[in-house]
Amino acid sequence: MSQLRFAVLGAGHGGMAMAGHLGCMGYSVRLFNRSEARLIPIRNAGGIELSGVVEGKGPVELVTSDIAEAVRDADVLMVVVPASGHRYLAAELAPHLRDGQAIILNPGRTGGAFEFRQVFKEAGVHQEVLLGEAQTLLYACRNTNPGQVKVFGIKNSVPLAALPGHQTVDLLERIHPVFPQFVPGDNVIKTGLDNIGAVFHPALMVLNAARIESTRGEFQFYFEGITKAVAQVLERVDAERVAVAAALGIRAMTAREWLYMAYDAHGKTLYQAIRNNSGYKGIQAPATIDHRYLWEDVPMSLVPIASIGETLGVATPTIRHLIGLAGLMNECDYWREGRTVERMGLAGLTQKQIRHIALEGF
């Protein structure tokens, strides 16, 4: 098999880490970003300098704000933008796709692959592409200086699912030689609903908004920001998410199970497991509520969960409370901006029909 060629779409923290990492591993990589501002320092430096768990300078073949150029010869398109940018990016990509290209959302949040599929459908894309989403971003990283990224860690195991799910094996086969960290993620219902950020991020932002704004985040986000009362809310948000997954025939991981799996943190209740998670120690709150924990996680995680719930008759009152309050706080109608069943192409469908799309395709 000849060497894969990559396009990385998005030059934020994650996109830079991925492009730099691919470059360091010797792959051909082109880097696209919508705005030139982020690209200039990378272009000037002729690549991306990584430090941390990956050290070295990753060459980037082309740094461009022209998406056609970026993806023309690519075998794999790695989408590394906030999920709120997925719709725009999918529409930009649509005219430039080739048969056989693979597109991986890093990550999809909830319903990213569904939204891509719907945009492609509306744009009349007839090319056969492999479309999939990762459950989370591979990297824990931060863009420290222009053209430099610090990689704190690379996750050992990240579930990846194709849409439709029967292509997951093809997608993994393609990407495994490069990223052995990807493991089979069943299907995009599972990757989309095993979204633990959806449980923690918006609730913690909303229920600590005054403290974030009045101290500029000078407190421990998980330890001081989650008390018994807040944990009651988290438990309900989590239960609603798991119930929506169950209505789609998926046994989603609970937040408590995830704390045990990811951090070895145990406890009889979610609250206890959080208190017992030393991994949360020292993590400060965001300095402002104008943060992706609200502007990405509310419209692209909570809204799709609540919207699917509504379609299937599963009540999600607590999630709706958070969507409403977050919208008031950030003066944004997240129901209008968010990933509803209409945007995912799932409006009016039954559980069976949604599962059919997720697993078998059209």
Add this chain to the structure above:
Amino acid sequence: MSQLRFAVLGAGHGGMAMAGHLGCMGYSVRLFNRSEARLIPIRNAGGIELSGVVEGKGPVELVTSDIAEAVRDADVLMVVVPASGHRYLAAELAPHLRDGQAIILNPGRTGGAFEFRQVFKEAGVHQEVLLGEAQTLLYACRNTNPGQVKVFGIKNSVPLAALPGHQTVDLLERIHPVFPQFVPGDNVIKTGLDNIGAVFHPALMVLNAARIESTRGEFQFYFEGITKAVAQVLERVDAERVAVAAALGIRAMTAREWLYMAYDAHGKTLYQAIRNNSGYKGIQAPATIDHRYLWEDVPMSLVPIASIGETLGVATPTIRHLIGLAGLMNECDYWREGRTVERMGLAGLTQKQIRHIALEGF
């Protein structure tokens, strides 16, 4: 006119202040409380010692947990219990009423008089009583030691309304010689919906829950607890309350107008008016979320506003978000515990019918 005889029902901070104050003014006063525990020190001391803006020892003729004894010879029954105790107290009172007695709720929160009326109706009370509610408690006070109350202030002007409203003048005539602070409050729709505590208390508790629990209230409740994001939520809660009042033909005071009226605090927005209110300086947050700002103000202020709104087709989504989250935090279904239109005897009524009851009676 002969000297009025009083029964004060409730021996918390407010009830003790009122009983002591009446005693100091030379009125005959009997003090009732459901539990004996609060009464024993008062009985032992033979009265209530006041300090602050009222100084002296107010004799109490009878201190009792027998409500029949307390109210038997009373001309005026001053109800000074949390609104969550109104239904119980009304039911206890019902068998012991006499024609011509006056009952004043100090205060009613939202719909207190409606709830009393409904309980009396269900209990078959046929006596002609004067029923009314004050918009707020006359006293700022605190029970400092057994049998002692510190009175920080007595409000200059507290609206009082009778149910039905045409009796407001009779009620004021009765009480004015004793409490000239009471002023005509139109009707109980107005006193019930000019409920500014409903706007501030639950929202501040819910949106600062983690900080309250993790610091035991060690922060400035209004200054640090209300930031721009939280003020956006307060603005909406206030707008929903004012809209429900408008649907009943009442022009309710906005929270911003109230800050100007009560504190001379001005500002183009609610947020600015709060920042400019020196009266909020130094007020610490409650030390726990198990506080009447939630367990009284949610079921007895927010629930009736939302429930009346629902009956009249006025949406109150923000108020509902707060009711939902507060309920999760305190593990209580406030919709079940709260003062709905059913409990107020207003279920299924039109605007016109509710106004008719409030103004004209049956």
